[in-house]
Structure formats: C-alpha cells, structure tokens
Amino acid sequence: MNIEGTKKLAGVIELLLESASRINEAKPQRYWYPLSMATYGVEEILEAIDSMCSFRTTMWEKTLLFERKFAAAQGCADAVMVNSGSSADLLLCFLMTDPNNPRLGPGDEVLAPVVTWPTQIWSVLMAGLQVRLVDIDPTTLNMDVADLESKIGPSTRAIFVTHLMGNPCAMDQIMALARKHNLVVLEDCCEALGAEFDGRKVGNFGIGGSFSFFFSHHLTTMEGGMICCPDTKTAEQLRILRAHGWLRNVDTTAYKLGADVDPRYAFVNWGFNLRPTELQAGFGLHQLNRMAGFEKRREIIANRVHAFVDQSKFLTRPHVHSKAQPYWFALPMVVREDAPFSRYDITSYLEKEGVETRPIVAGNLARHPAAQLFASFQRDKFPGANIIHERGFYIGLSPMQSNANIGRLLQCLETFQK
Ligand SMILES: Cc1ncc(COP(=O)(O)O)c(C=O)c1O
Structure with missing residues (x-):
C-alpha cells in the first residue's frame, strides 16, 4: 500500500474504532473494571489489512x-x-x-x-x-x-x-x-x-x-x-x-x-x-513496540493496588523471591484464614459493584471433574493448592485502565473492608 493510501485507511480505521467505542459506551456495561481491555489499535489493524x-x-x-x-x-x-x-x-x-x-x-x-x-x-x-x-x-x-x-x-x-x-x-x-x-x-x-x-x-x-x-x-x-x-x-x-x-x-x-x-x-x-x-x-x-509502555503502566497500577493489600488485615498478595523481578499478569489476592469474610463474600461484592473477578486460574486442578479421568490426580493431597482454591481470587491488570478507575477500585475495596 502507498503512503497516501495507508494514511486514508488509518483515518477510516480511527473512525471505526471511535464509533465502536461510542457504541460500547452507550451499552450498559456489566464491568467498569473488567479482567482485560483491548490493547491494540490502528497499527495492528492496518498490518492485518x-x-x-x-x-x-x-x-x-x-x-x-x-x-x-x-x-x-x-x-x-x-x-x-x-x-x-x-x-x-x-x-x-x-x-x-x-x-x-x-x-x-x-x-x-x-x-x-x-x-x-x-x-x-x-x-x-x-x-x-x-x-x-x-x-x-x-x-x-x-x-x-x-x-x-x-x-x-x-x-x-x-x-x-x-x-x-x-x-x-x-x-x-x-x-x-x-x-x-x-x-x-x-x-x-x-x-x-x-x-x-x-x-x-x-x-x-x-x-x-x-x-x-x-x-x-x-x-x-x-x-x-x-x-x-x-x-x-x-x-x-x-x-x-x-x-x-x-x-x-x-x-x-x-x-x-x-x-x-x-x-x-x-x-x-x-x-x-x-x-x-x-x-x-x-x-x-506492533505489540512488541508497545511492551515498554504497557510494562510501566502495569507497574504503576500494581503498586497502587499492592499498597492497599499490604495495609489490609484481611488480604494477602504473593511474596516475591528476593532475586525475582515479577511482571504481573493480573492482581491475585488471598483472603486470610482469620478474615471475617469469605472469598465468596468479597468476590460477590466486587462483581456486584462492577469489578470482574476470577479464581486463581483453576485453583486446585485435582478438584475439577476432569481430574477423575486421570490417576495422577488421585495420588496426592494438595493442602497448599486448597488454600488458593478456597480463598484465592484475582482481578485484572490492564495497562489501558484509567487512573480514575483505579481510584474507584481502591475506594470499592476500602468500603468493603470497612
Ligand atoms: C499458565 C498458562 N499456561 C498456558 C495457557 C494457555 O494459553 P492459551 O490460552 O494461549 O492457549 C495459559 C492461558 O492463559 C496460562 O495462563
């Protein structure tokens, strides 16, 4: 495609993206803090075309x-x-x-x-x-x-x-x-x-x-x-x-x-x-070129939410090895055993408020129906995995999430904790 054609097409894609986001905004959204948000734009779409x-x-x-x-x-x-x-x-x-x-x-x-x-x-x-x-x-x-x-x-x-x-x-x-x-x-x-x-x-x-x-x-x-x-x-x-x-x-x-x-x-x-x-x-x-920006943004959001979890008497977050540099995929949390609420209580509250939640991947995989199909799952007990299965959950960590919504999320967590 020549430069002129590419520019025109980019303009059309921008218009399409804008109108798609207006249509989406007009629709009732179940979550204002979803697990994930689109991170691609005009460049990726142009490349596909x-x-x-x-x-x-x-x-x-x-x-x-x-x-x-x-x-x-x-x-x-x-x-x-x-x-x-x-x-x-x-x-x-x-x-x-x-x-x-x-x-x-x-x-x-x-x-x-x-x-x-x-x-x-x-x-x-x-x-x-x-x-x-x-x-x-x-x-x-x-x-x-x-x-x-x-x-x-x-x-x-x-x-x-x-x-x-x-x-x-x-x-x-x-x-x-x-x-x-x-x-x-x-x-x-x-x-x-x-x-x-x-x-x-x-x-x-x-x-x-x-x-x-x-x-x-x-x-x-x-x-x-x-x-x-x-x-x-x-x-x-x-x-x-x-x-x-x-x-x-x-x-x-x-x-x-x-x-x-x-x-x-x-x-x-x-x-x-x-x-x-x-x-x-x-x-x-194109996504590779965006990685550094995503990383910075994810780190800022993770730091704000981690600061909240660290002062909470009822929630914990994963420990990081002294030699490790994590790159958080999402924001996992575990409800403490002595908390006056269950994982179900906090995730139901968050979901009702518009914050999407999930278990920490499959939790204890040995407790899923598919585990019955394979003898290897019946061999051992997994007390550590049970803790995550029963008390763990995570919320999203999209680099596209706005500062206003991070503030709203922290407010939401604070209100629940109180
Ligand atoms: C730890 C882990 N392994 C493998 C996969 C599979 O990747 P995909 O969904 O691209 O098949 C996932 C997906 O999220 C994952 O979290």
Missing part, C-alpha cells in the same frame, strides 16, 4: 520477523511462533518425545504444579508421559520446592515449572535440583512474559519456555503463542513438529532425501498443524 490485501495471510515473512524480534527481546537463540499458548505447551512436550531425538520416553515422569492452566498438564499426558503433580506454596502461588524435591523418584525425568501470574519461581533452587538429579527443565511462561529471575528472563532457564498471546496477556496477537529456545537446533525441531513433520521453513541440508522424494513435499517426522497466521504475527510486531 496489509497481509490480507497482499494475499499473504498464512505463515510467511512477518512470522519469521516477529520470531526474530521476540527472540532478541527475550535474549534467546531463537523463537518459534504457534497459534496459542496451549499449542506452545503441547509442542514443548512433544519435543521431549520427538521420534527423531527423544529426550524422554513412555512412562517417564514430569513434575508439574497442580495450580496452573490445565492445558499445561494435558500436554504432558497427551505426549504419552506421566505427570506427578506438585503442590504449590500458597504464599507465592508457585511450586512448593520442598514438595517438588520430595517427589523426585526413579522415573522422574523433567520439571515443568509455571511462573504463575507473572511471579517467577525460585529458579536457583529448581535448577540446582535439576542438575543434581539430571532432570530436563521446561518453563510455562504464558503469564510471565518479561519477568526475570536473577537478571535472566524467565523462559531461558531450560530447554524451552512457552508464552501465550491471548487477548488478555502481556502482549496480544488475538490468539497466539511462542516458544523460546536455547539453540537453533531445538527451534528447527519445533518448526518441523509445528507443521506436519514437513521439511519446510527449515535448513534442509542435514536431511538426506531419496531421489524419489520431492524436496517440496518431504516429511521427516510426525507433526501437527499449529501454525499462526501472518495477521497474528503482524499484530505481534
């Missing part, structure tokens, strides 16, 4: 460029984009059992937290591995390191951590355990893009880190995900698994093909189709 008008909608150069820029921002050797954070978790697990280079085999056990987004656990099981669920420390929301250590057994081969709500796990202790017992480390960073432990970005500690770009996350591509990789070989394996086991978009020199196999349709592995679209990657390129 550009892909459609150039008939390059499926994975192409923008995806590669976004992968490169993401890897540079993340400080890792390479990154592979997929269509969701769940797909990123799935590919990470299938990387472990890749028939071309298996690191883990059937029956090998992966230790993973019981409080997480369920697709992380489903991914382990779908890849044919065993999962042993680790309790969480309710004061951090992350894996309880003592419970983790106690569950390392003869079949344990990997630890799949989750940096829940953007709060980094104690990676020094976890990596020391992994070294001692020769375990592979995987990281689910779907809620923790940008968070650091000991000056190192989460996702860079083990064999790979998964990220989600769902609408409400730190960076959005509408739907989307990424895996950051410590080396280009791992990224290549993932690219093959991402798309059909097909030898495409990768360096082909290492593969010996018979003369009867057309190199354009050569399959060297099994695989899925978890490819993103160019529209999603185009969104990501």
Whole structure:
C-alpha cells in the first residue's frame, strides 16, 4: 500500500474504532473494571489489512520477523511462533518425545504444579508421559520446592515449572535440583512474559519456555503463542513438529532425501498443524513496540493496588523471591484464614459493584471433574493448592485502565473492608 493510501485507511480505521467505542459506551456495561481491555489499535489493524490485501495471510515473512524480534527481546537463540499458548505447551512436550531425538520416553515422569492452566498438564499426558503433580506454596502461588524435591523418584525425568501470574519461581533452587538429579527443565511462561529471575528472563532457564498471546496477556496477537529456545537446533525441531513433520521453513541440508522424494513435499517426522497466521504475527510486531509502555503502566497500577493489600488485615498478595523481578499478569489476592469474610463474600461484592473477578486460574486442578479421568490426580493431597482454591481470587491488570478507575477500585475495596 502507498503512503497516501495507508494514511486514508488509518483515518477510516480511527473512525471505526471511535464509533465502536461510542457504541460500547452507550451499552450498559456489566464491568467498569473488567479482567482485560483491548490493547491494540490502528497499527495492528492496518498490518492485518496489509497481509490480507497482499494475499499473504498464512505463515510467511512477518512470522519469521516477529520470531526474530521476540527472540532478541527475550535474549534467546531463537523463537518459534504457534497459534496459542496451549499449542506452545503441547509442542514443548512433544519435543521431549520427538521420534527423531527423544529426550524422554513412555512412562517417564514430569513434575508439574497442580495450580496452573490445565492445558499445561494435558500436554504432558497427551505426549504419552506421566505427570506427578506438585503442590504449590500458597504464599507465592508457585511450586512448593520442598514438595517438588520430595517427589523426585526413579522415573522422574523433567520439571515443568509455571511462573504463575507473572511471579517467577525460585529458579536457583529448581535448577540446582535439576542438575543434581539430571532432570530436563521446561518453563510455562504464558503469564510471565518479561519477568526475570536473577537478571535472566524467565523462559531461558531450560530447554524451552512457552508464552501465550491471548487477548488478555502481556502482549496480544488475538490468539497466539511462542516458544523460546536455547539453540537453533531445538527451534528447527519445533518448526518441523509445528507443521506436519514437513521439511519446510527449515535448513534442509542435514536431511538426506531419496531421489524419489520431492524436496517440496518431504516429511521427516510426525507433526501437527499449529501454525499462526501472518495477521497474528503482524499484530505481534506492533505489540512488541508497545511492551515498554504497557510494562510501566502495569507497574504503576500494581503498586497502587499492592499498597492497599499490604495495609489490609484481611488480604494477602504473593511474596516475591528476593532475586525475582515479577511482571504481573493480573492482581491475585488471598483472603486470610482469620478474615471475617469469605472469598465468596468479597468476590460477590466486587462483581456486584462492577469489578470482574476470577479464581486463581483453576485453583486446585485435582478438584475439577476432569481430574477423575486421570490417576495422577488421585495420588496426592494438595493442602497448599486448597488454600488458593478456597480463598484465592484475582482481578485484572490492564495497562489501558484509567487512573480514575483505579481510584474507584481502591475506594470499592476500602468500603468493603470497612
Ligand atoms: C499458565 C498458562 N499456561 C498456558 C495457557 C494457555 O494459553 P492459551 O490460552 O494461549 O492457549 C495459559 C492461558 O492463559 C496460562 O495462563
């Protein structure tokens, strides 16, 4: 598109966005403090239109460029984009059992937290591995390191951590355990893009880190995900698994093909189709440019709400490790055991007032109906996760939220507390 055309189109998109927000404002809104708000604008929409008008909608150069820029921002050797954070978790697990280079085999056990987004656990099981669920420390929301250590057994081969709500796990202790017992480390960073432990970005500690770009996350591509990789070989394996086991978009020199196999349709592995679209990657390129601004705004809002929680006699918020730099995904809180109200009381009040709330992801996953399907959930008790299940909740942390609404939120919390 030429510059003149782009300017005209940008004007039209601005008008459309303005009229959409007027229509939305006129509608009765259930929440003035929702879990998430749109963080994209004219640039992302123009980029998507550009892909459609150039008939390059499926994975192409923008995806590669976004992968490169993401890897540079993340400080890792390479990154592979997929269509969701769940797909990123799935590919990470299938990387472990890749028939071309298996690191883990059937029956090998992966230790993973019981409080997480369920697709992380489903991914382990779908890849044919065993999962042993680790309790969480309710004061951090992350894996309880003592419970983790106690569950390392003869079949344990990997630890799949989750940096829940953007709060980094104690990676020094976890990596020391992994070294001692020769375990592979995987990281689910779907809620923790940008968070650091000991000056190192989460996702860079083990064999790979998964990220989600769902609408409400730190960076959005509408739907989307990424895996950051410590080396280009791992990224290549993932690219093959991402798309059909097909030898495409990768360096082909290492593969010996018979003369009867057309190199354009050569399959060297099994695989899925978890490819993103160019529209999603185009969104990501602009969202990356906005990240620093989002980060500042999220920090300001988090500090104001945390100051309220810290003076409250009835609420707590997650502890942060002295070496960790969290990048909060949302604002999780836990109602103290001795509070004169329940989690239900405070969330019902907030919901009635127009503040959207949620449990801390699934709470104790072992208490969900799906847990009945898998023996691994029945094996242990999870007292830490029960605390979060019964007394934890979170509210949103959108960088688009106004100062006036933050004031109104604090007022609301104050009124409830009184
Ligand atoms: C910890 C965690 N892992 C994985 C996912 C899955 O990501 P997606 O929704 O993009 O599939 C999420 C989603 O929010 C998540 O919070």
